Amino acid sequence: MYLYLDYRSGEPIYRQIVEAIKYKVASGQLATDERLPSIRVLAGELKINSRTVVKAYEELQHAGLVVMRQGQGVFVAANHGVTPESVRRKAIGEMARRMLAEAFRLGADEAEVLKIMQSEAGKMGSEP
Amino acid sequence: MSDHAVQTVALRRDFGAIRAVDGLTLELAQGSILLLLGPNGAGKTTLLRILMGLIEPTAGTAYVLGSPTWPQPAQVISAVGYVGDRCEPPAWATLTMLEDLQAGVAESFDRALFRELCRQRELASDRPYSSLSKGQRRWTLVSLVLACRPRLILLDEPADGLDPSARRALYDRLRDHVNQHEASAIVTTHVIADVERIGDEVAILDRGRLLLSAPLEDLRDRVRQVEISGGESLPYLGDRTSVLGHVQRGATAIFWIKQDGLSEDELCARLGPRATIRNVDLETLYLALAEHRPAAEAEPLREVDS
Numbered sequence: 001m002y003l004y005l006d007y008r009s010g011e012p013i014y015r016q017i018v019e020a021i022k023y024k025v026a027s028g029q030l031a032t033d034e035r036l037p038s039i040r041v042l043a044g045e046l047k048i049n050s051r052t053v054v055k056a057y058e059e060l061q062h063a064g065l066v067v068m069r070q071g072q073g074v075f076v077a078a079n080h081g082v083t084p085e086s087v088r089r090k091a092i093g094e095m096a097r098r099m100l101a102e103a104f105r106l107g108a109d110e111a112e113v114l115k116i117m118q119s120e121a122g123k124m125g126s127e128p
Numbered sequence: 129m130s131d132h133a134v135q136t137v138a139l140r141r142d143f144g145a146i147r148a149v150d151g152l153t154l155e156l157a158q159g160s161i162l163l164l165l166g167p168n169g170a171g172k173t174t175l176l177r178i179l180m181g182l183i184e185p186t187a188g189t190a191y192v193l194g195s196p197t198w199p200q201p202a203q204v205i206s207a208v209g210y211v212g213d214r215c216e217p218p219a220w221a222t223l224t225m226l227e228d229l230q231a232g233v234a235e236s237f238d239r240a241l242f243r244e245l246c247r248q249r250e251l252a253s254d255r256p257y258s259s260l261s262k263g264q265r266r267w268t269l270v271s272l273v274l275a276c277r278p279r280l281i282l283l284d285e286p287a288d289g290l291d292p293s294a295r296r297a298l299y300d301r302l303r304d305h306v307n308q309h310e311a312s313a314i315v316t317t318h319v320i321a322d323v324e325r326i327g328d329e330v331a332i333l334d335r336g337r338l339l340l341s342a343p344l345e346d347l348r349d350r351v352r353q354v355e356i357s358g359g360e361s362l363p364y365l366g367d368r369t370s371v372l373g374h375v376q377r378g379a380t381a382i383f384w385i386k387q388d389g390l391s392e393d394e395l396c397a398r399l400g401p402r403a404t405i406r407n408v409d410l411e412t413l414y415l416a417l418a419e420h421r422p423a424a425e426a427e428p429l430r431e432v433d434s
Contacts, residue, residue, distance in 0.1 A: 008324055009407055009409070010407025010408045011407055013345060013348070043307055044308075047299075047326055049328045101396070101401075105357070
């Protein structure tokens with residue numbers, strides 16, 4: 001399974017795996033009941049310690065995204081509640097948060113940021 | 129000791145008046161790769177030589193695969209593989225001869241694996257060692273060691289002279305070996321970006337002393353670079369936050385902190401709107417510690433003026 005990981009981003013690898021798998025589930029690249037690679041196989045592919053994969057899978061299980069079946073492997077859970085919409089919203093929310101933090105640092109207030117956003121969106125030809 | 133591949137307790141080694149290793153307490157779990165970093169003369173090679181049972185500690189103890197290193201039992205010697213500047217085979221030997229030599233001294237040597245590793249870099253078996261480039265020599269030495277399937281691998285600057293794809297292949301191979309055989313490894317290197325990918329633990333040495341030792345995932349989780357514009361001090365962030373480094377660049381103060389227990393939101397709130405918070409890669413962390421370490425290193429941060 002191909003997962004893009006940025007080993008130098010300073011973001012824990014297990015969390016990157018969690019996010020990448022969430023994205024695959026949300027976008028339909030991983031279907032309900034589909035089997036994920038075994039811990040050993042994924043650690044081998046990503047060239048990481050198997051404990052890191054275990055941690056990622058445990059976190060995904062805790063979040064209700066996968067189920068671990070004794071002796072069978074790790075599967076995408078039914079009713080995991082992750083939709084393309086929820087992932088999309090979260091991603092855009094994070095982008096907005098980062099941008100707002102920078103803008104506030106530059107002394108802008110909410111109204112000014114919204115005005116600038118609308119103006120920039122207008123220039124790109126989208127709905128104001 | 130048995131669940132640790134390596135354990136040192138208050139380890140010290142003097143060479144005359146020079147203290148090469150100074151009170152080192154360190155552990156490496158089985159199945160893990162430790163990145164041993166530090167400037168030249170930090171004591172990295174001395175530590176590796178102690179672990180190989182080549183030199184006696186002046187004080188303290190070192191255990192490798194459950195046994196003290198001095199004197200090192202024969203079964204431990206044969207389970208430890210080492211590649212460094214100090215091991216150069218006879219230059220006239222061809223790769224086939226090296227293969228025979230290694231098979232003669234190491235029972236566990238796997239000829240087929242050695243040949244496979246040589247083929248991977250297109251090294252013909254009739255090539256004399258002297259005709260190989262620096263990088264090819266390194267590859268050959270690492271292959272000779274990996275093919276013995278050691279339980280602990282000590283690599284001292286293994287990627288020296290290797291091109292990027294050979295470095296990638298070498299470290300991938302090391303990771304595979306560690307994963308498949310539940311082996312362990314210690315790698316020293318100055319090319320930090322190369323090994324950040326495969327490392328599990330990191331230890332940074334300076335003048336024989338341990339500046340920092342932690343799992344890499346922990347550091348990714350907890351170390352941040354904080355830039356405060358128009359300021360010179362850091363707000364109080366709790367007893368569990370320490371400052372690893374600090375430098376003033378014009379009107380901006382840069383701090384590298386290791387914090388515990390604060391969420392990203394809490395950290396933002398406490399640092400206030402003038403602060404920018406960034407994740408830190410291992411090389412940045414290393415440089416912060418090496419060059420911008422505060423005088424009272426690793427002390428919990430206290431509130432400075434605000």
